[in-house]
Amino acid sequence: MGRGISTKYHSCTSNTQRLAALVSTVITVFLIGCTDASDTEDQLENSLFLLNLPANRWVKYYELKDGDWWRKGHAGLAYDSTRGSLLVFGSDTHGEDWDNVVHEFIPRQREWVHHGVNARPNTYKINSEGYPVAGDMDLEPWAMHTYDGIDYDPVLDALVVVASPDHNPIRKERPTPQSHPIWIFQLKTKTWSILDNKHGAKRFFGAATAYDKADNNLFICKSGLWELNLMKEKLERLGNAPNCLHRTMAFDSWRRHLYIFGSYKGTSNISRLDINNVPEESEKWEELTPKGDHCPPYSKVPVAFDEKAGVFLLVVDDPKSSTEKKLNAAKTFIYDPGTNTYKKLNDTKLPAVGMNFMMAWDRIHEVFFLLTGNWKDGISVWALRLDRNRER
Secondary structure (H helix, E strand, O other): OOOOHHHHHHHHOOOHHHHHHHHHHHHHHHHHOOOOHHHHHHHHHHHHHHHOOOEOOOEEEEEEOOOOOOOOOOOEEEEEOOOOEEEEEOOOOOOOOOOOOEEEEEHHHOEEEEEOOOOOHHHOEEOOOOOEEEOOOOOEOOOOOOOEOEEEEOOOOEEEEOOOOOOOHHHHOOOOOOOOOEEEEEOOOOEEEEEOOOOOOOOOOOOEEEEEOOOOEEEEEOOOEEEEEOOOOEEEEEEOOOOOOOOEEEEEOOOOEEEEEOOOOOEOOEEEEEHHHOOOOOOOOEEEOOEEOOOOOEOOOOEEEEOOOOEEEEEEEOOOOOOOOOOOOEEEEEEEOOOOEEEEOOOOOOOOOOOOOOEEEEOOOOEEEEEEOOOOOOEEEEEEEOOOOOOO
């Protein structure tokens, strides 16, 4: 890496948007602090690679095989908008896995960084406040399913986990938790803290979340719709909401609408809520039947919103293909909220994604990142850039 930068740079200069993104990336690299010149060169080349992706095609950006860590289907992903990295937290548990570490993928370095080590099962306990905690020395959450129940708060610079360890088999050996906290992982200190949840919902197992950066609010869908403002340490229930188990919730920052994709048994319909009318009309979720290209029913689906194009991207497994390693086993759809239509991209590179809540839009390079894999295949990071210059 690090060769041929001059040629690639000149290929970018004709595109004003990409050049602006490149300048932003350079500034980001140096602000974060890169002391090695070769590392800086590699990071710039990685950014140039992302900025020059072929439009509307998934490209395998990084692959990790035969390691001691892999993608868990019950885990979730959050996009760290401060660093431009991907944060993964969650475990399959079921007696086979005790992963309670925050895993961070840094695109500009093509590198996974793991924050901490898994807490030993014999450290799992219920503390004096009735919360399930783990760890020999530092405070840590239990390993748990997180689904779409994690997000990033840029004001606090923290990963927020609202899930609870209902499926953790250690509960058979420990007292039942009296309450489940909201867990906060500070990115600067790499430490966990607890937000008292005793006066709010008692458990957020199977919740879905979406973040509104304009108002610094985290929306939580579980037994209704909740709004969490961490700066104010305020959690309140706004009203009713659909059942979000195995579903993905995402925020349309253009129109300030919440969208819920999927269902437990599968659907291609979408639920929508205009949050400008919350709480007065918080129960008025609309059930949408999108037009356009046929999209097969889906349940556990990765979704992300492109803040430049104002559209969502979804990856849906082809029901006719059950082989995870087979390419063309998953289809990619654009959902346009403005026209309520699906449009299928003519890309055939993706394997089946399975249970997956791991896609994000990177505002630095203006690309989508998708994680795939399992305990047999490890983990792969895919990247896709939408073509905004001509009809998709």
